[in-house]
Amino acid sequence: MIRFVLRRALAAVPIGVLVTLGVFALVFAMPGDPLRELAGDKPIPAAVLAAKRAQYHLDDPFIVQYLLSMKDILTGHFGTTFAGADIADQLRLRIPVTLKLTLLANAVQWTLGLFFGIYAGFKRNGWVDRSLLLATLVLLAVPGLVAYFAAQYLFGVELKWFPVSGVLEGFPHAYLLPALVIGVLGFAGLARLLRTSIVETVNADFVKTARAKGLGEQRVLWRHILPNALLPVVTFIGLDLAGMFGGAIITESIFNLPGLGQFMFQAIKLKEGGVVVLLSTLAFISFILINLLIDLLYGVLDPRVRNV
Amino acid sequence: MGVALGLALVLASCGDGKSSGSGGGSGSKSEVIAIAADPLEYINPLNENGSPGIQVAMAMFAPLVTTDPETGKLQNVMADSVTPDKTSQTWTIKLKAGNTFQNGQPLTAKDYVDSWNMTAMGSNAWKNNGFFSKVDGYDALNPPTPDGATPKPTAVKALSGLKQIDDLTFSVKLKVPFSQFGLTLQYLGLAPLPEEVRKNPDAYKRKPIGNGPFKLAADWNAGDDIKLAKWDGYKGPLVPQADEITYRFIPNADTAYNEFLAGNVDFVDVPPTKVKSFKTDAPDQWVTSISSGANYLVIPAWDARFKNPKLRHAFSMAIDRKAFADLVGLSEPAKGLVAPDMAGYRDNACKYCDFDAAKAKQLLQEAGGFSGPVNINYNTSSATGQIFAEAIGNMLRQNLGLTVKYTGKQGSEIGELADSRKLDGLRFSGWGHDYPSIEDYLTPMFKSNGDANFAGYANPALDAVLAKGDAEPDPEKAIKLYQQAEDIALEDMPLIPLYTKSNAYLHSAKIEPRVSKFVGVSALWATFK
Numbered sequence: 001m002i003r004f005v006l007r008r009a010l011a012a013v014p015i016g017v018l019v020t021l022g023v024f025a026l027v028f029a030m031p032g033d034p035l036r037e038l039a040g041d042k043p044i045p046a047a048v049l050a051a052k053r054a055q056y057h058l059d060d061p062f063i064v065q066y067l068l069s070m071k072d073i074l075t076g077h078f079g080t081t082f083a084g085a086d087i088a089d090q091l092r093l094r095i096p097v098t099l100k101l102t103l104l105a106n107a108v109q110w111t112l113g114l115f116f117g118i119y120a121g122f123k124r125n126g127w128v129d130r131s132l133l134l135a136t137l138v139l140l141a142v143p144g145l146v147a148y149f150a151a152q153y154l155f156g157v158e159l160k161w162f163p164v165s166g167v168l169e170g171f172p173h174a175y176l177l178p179a180l181v182i183g184v185l186g187f188a189g190l191a192r193l194l195r196t197s198i199v200e201t202v203n204a205d206f207v208k209t210a211r212a213k214g215l216g217e218q219r220v221l222w223r224h225i226l227p228n229a230l231l232p233v234v235t236f237i238g239l240d241l242a243g244m245f246g247g248a249i250i251t252e253s254i255f256n257l258p259g260l261g262q263f264m265f266q267a268i269k270l271k272e273g274g275v276v277v278l279l280s281t282l283a284f285i286s287f288i289l290i291n292l293l294i295d296l297l298y299g300v301l302d303p304r305v306r307n308v
Numbered sequence: 309m310g311v312a313l314g315l316a317l318v319l320a321s322c323g324d325g326k327s328s329g330s331g332g333g334s335g336s337k338s339e340v341i342a343i344a345a346d347p348l349e350y351i352n353p354l355n356e357n358g359s360p361g362i363q364v365a366m367a368m369f370a371p372l373v374t375t376d377p378e379t380g381k382l383q384n385v386m387a388d389s390v391t392p393d394k395t396s397q398t399w400t401i402k403l404k405a406g407n408t409f410q411n412g413q414p415l416t417a418k419d420y421v422d423s424w425n426m427t428a429m430g431s432n433a434w435k436n437n438g439f440f441s442k443v444d445g446y447d448a449l450n451p452p453t454p455d456g457a458t459p460k461p462t463a464v465k466a467l468s469g470l471k472q473i474d475d476l477t478f479s480v481k482l483k484v485p486f487s488q489f490g491l492t493l494q495y496l497g498l499a500p501l502p503e504e505v506r507k508n509p510d511a512y513k514r515k516p517i518g519n520g521p522f523k524l525a526a527d528w529n530a531g532d533d534i535k536l537a538k539w540d541g542y543k544g545p546l547v548p549q550a551d552e553i554t555y556r557f558i559p560n561a562d563t564a565y566n567e568f569l570a571g572n573v574d575f576v577d578v579p580p581t582k583v584k585s586f587k588t589d590a591p592d593q594w595v596t597s598i599s600s601g602a603n604y605l606v607i608p609a610w611d612a613r614f615k616n617p618k619l620r621h622a623f624s625m626a627i628d629r630k631a632f633a634d635l636v637g638l639s640e641p642a643k644g645l646v647a648p649d650m651a652g653y654r655d656n657a658c659k660y661c662d663f664d665a666a667k668a669k670q671l672l673q674e675a676g677g678f679s680g681p682v683n684i685n686y687n688t689s690s691a692t693g694q695i696f697a698e699a700i701g702n703m704l705r706q707n708l709g710l711t712v713k714y715t716g717k718q719g720s721e722i723g724e725l726a727d728s729r730k731l732d733g734l735r736f737s738g739w740g741h742d743y744p745s746i747e748d749y750l751t752p753m754f755k756s757n758g759d760a761n762f763a764g765y766a767n768p769a770l771d772a773v774l775a776k777g778d779a780e781p782d783p784e785k786a787i788k789l790y791q792q793a794e795d796i797a798l799e800d801m802p803l804i805p806l807y808t809k810s811n812a813y814l815h816s817a818k819i820e821p822r823v824s825k826f827v828g829v830s831a832l833w834a835t836f837k
Contacts, residue, residue: 030718031717031718031720031721032718032719032720032721032723032724033720033724034720036720036723036724037718037719037720043438043759043760044435044438045430045437045438045441045450046430046450046452046453047430047431047433047437047450047451047453047459048430048433048434048435048437048438050430050453050457050458050459051430051431051432051433051458051459052433054457054458054459055433055458059455080349081349083346083349084349084350084513085349085530086349086530089530090530093530093531149562149566152563152566153566153569156566156570157566157569157570160570163572164563164566164567164570164572165558165560165563165566165567166556166558166567253559253560253563254560254562254563255563256558256559256560256563258347258531262559266346
């Protein structure tokens with residue numbers, strides 16, 4: 001198992017280089033001059049421009065800029081953003097915000113998804129199953145932007161059940177509304193996947209065998225059907241979780257949650273290659289780690305794919 | 309649409325996001341002002357030229373002079389007198405005695421001279437460095453830097469044109485006479501820093517020491533609202549009523565608007581998306597004011613096809629400005645090249661701004677027509693860029709029979725192309741003044757190599773008239789000269805005036821923002837009910 005983990009970690013290094021290089025190249029290729037974007041149409045004195053360019057290595061060739069950014073990231077010298085913010089401070093502030101939001105949102109999504117998925121899977125074609133299908137179609141059709149503003153207006157402005165925006169009221173209150181909306185918009189996919197997986201498993205031979213040898217219905221459900229039906233769901237959840245360091249850009253903006261998503265958005269807006277690469281690296285590392293955990297968890301659920 | 313309006317708007321209509329609330333009789337007067345921008349990372353007026361930063365600095369720092377919101381006349385704040393010599397080239401500034409910084413140190417002429425020298429030093433890379441380019445000795449502090457090199461501090465540390473005369477008096481010698489220099493001194497980006505901050509500005513990024521009506525009420529860490537409390541040491545004039553002000557940064561303007569509707573903030577800008585609905589969303593709780601700026605179409609001087617002024621006039625007269633202003637919303641058709649709230653504005657300045665399709669066609673014919681399609685560039689990061697471009701395009705197509713195409717690009721890319729004279733066709737742009745003088749429209753927009761001369765226009769006759777105005781000490785006569793410059797620009801028409809926009813703001817019932825036709829809307833100076 002240790003060899004497996006090491007192998008995965010080593011394989012991640014070249015992928016990481018490719019990913020960061022690719023992201024940096026994309027930012028670099030964006031049209032427009034970053035310092036000009038920062039200044040708007042106001043003219044910038046030549047000396048000021050030269051000083052800023054030198055500070056952010058903007059005059060260097062692409063590959064030098066990339067290497068300097070990577071060096072800063074690997075040595076922990078994050079420096080400041082174009083706007084003057086200390087990047088290490090920003091990460092300290094923003095990572096907890098994003099973690100709180102995504103974990104809470106995922107908790108909502110999984111609870112709803114597992115509950116409705118299992119129920120619908122076992123009671124096929126019942127009213128819960130049918131409503132679930134309808135709800136899935138409706139929810140998947142609602143654009144996030146509309147749902148977030150509508151929820152903010154209804155529950156924040158009109159009913160005043162939740163704060164409209166910001167993190168002043170702390171965890172969990174300030175995060176509840178955005179997490180609920182993300183969860184409700186997202187649970188349908190999980191529920192449908194789980195339902196289908198259960199339906200397939202229920203008809204498998206080993207389930208028939210279990211029934212034939214006279215096992216109780218409850219035991220068949222919880223010991224034989226569910227562990228097998230959960231396998232694809234674990235993958236789904238893993239991918240979901242792994243993406244969380246990307247931050248929820250639109251949600252964070254609308255609910256004014258100062259997380260990584262807003263940071264990423266600002267950085268892309270200003271073409272701050274260094275910050276974008278730093279955030280991508282964070283997202284990449286979390287992606288690799290969580291995927292590794294999922295693979296190990298797979299082995300626990302299904303001995304056939306054990307990697308030891 | 310790449311509207312420039314940086315500082316100017318802040319000065320002119322500081323209402324961008326100040327509000328006040330509380331009231332309730334006996335309690336202290338406090339207000340929460342929403343700013344729809346990313347949170348500030350430092351407060352230092354000398355290194356700040358963005359609207360949110362200047363807005364917050366305005367509460368904590370006081371300028372030398374300011375525009376009286378009642379009369380529009382210049383009024384002394386920290387200055388006791390600002391006196392030009394006969395040629396308007398050397399200006400003597402005398403400070404009022406008895407003013408101090410918020411750390412108790414007396415405010416002296418040395419504080420101004422040293423703070424300004426720091427800003428003028430190119431290697432410090434402070435954003436208001438450019439202001440001092442008019443001052444004698446600027447070039448010595450800003451030598452050309454080779455590409456890719458970091459500017460080094462120069463051996464010369466001080467502007468030769470800046471001289472301290474005594475504790476409260478200093479003088480500024482400019483490179484050339486400039487009659488409007490007194491007006492420029494109201495820019496808040498010239499506020500002084502006390503000695504301890506000057507020694508180590510980075511250490512004071514988040515604990516500024518000002519000389520204005522408010523000081524920090526609590527520690528201000530990254531991610532916090534900015535909480536300010538009244539500072540008794542500020543002697544006025546124009547002392548705001550509020551005792552406490554909180555600036556809350558809400559980058560999403562629609563979210564800020566919802567926070568207002570929920571009653572959590574006292575003052576907010578109406579975002580473009582709510583222009584149609586704000587009057588019903590918050591009846592009796594809105595104010596509007598004309599925003600000091602001009603919005604126009606830029607005609608590239610580097611494209612020979614646009615060279616004939618008659619063709620430019622034809623384009624101008626083919627545009628139905630009333631319809632276009634309605635499309636923009638909260639706007640009025642432009643009637644000249646300067647903002648309507650400026651002294652010296654004439655509402656009949658432009659002879660070619662009335663919509664007249666027949667006349668336009670005739671002018672186009674006299675000019676020999678136009679070859680090829682007209683390209684209209686628009687900013688893709690603006691929600692309305694494409695809509696506005698197509699509206700103008702349709703008018704040119706229908707009224708002049710031209711073919712039109714559209715190119716969407718990032719604003720910064722359009723700017724870069726225009727700077728290198730490679731942009732094909734028309735673009736939208738705008739300008740707002742840094743100090744309230746029509747000179748601050750005409751010089752940047754039309755002087756050869758002016759800061760906002762986006763058309764690349766040059767006319768020696770116009771430059772000469774501007775120079776005359778700059779050297780004219782009598783304000784009335786100076787305005788007459790500047791108006792001549794505007795007339796020349798309208799004849800040559802490097803820019804086609806389009807519209808002037810109003811800004812709208814919402815305020816809670818407990819405050820009444822100050823509305824002035826000279827300086828716009830301000831919640832910092834709101835009246836508490």
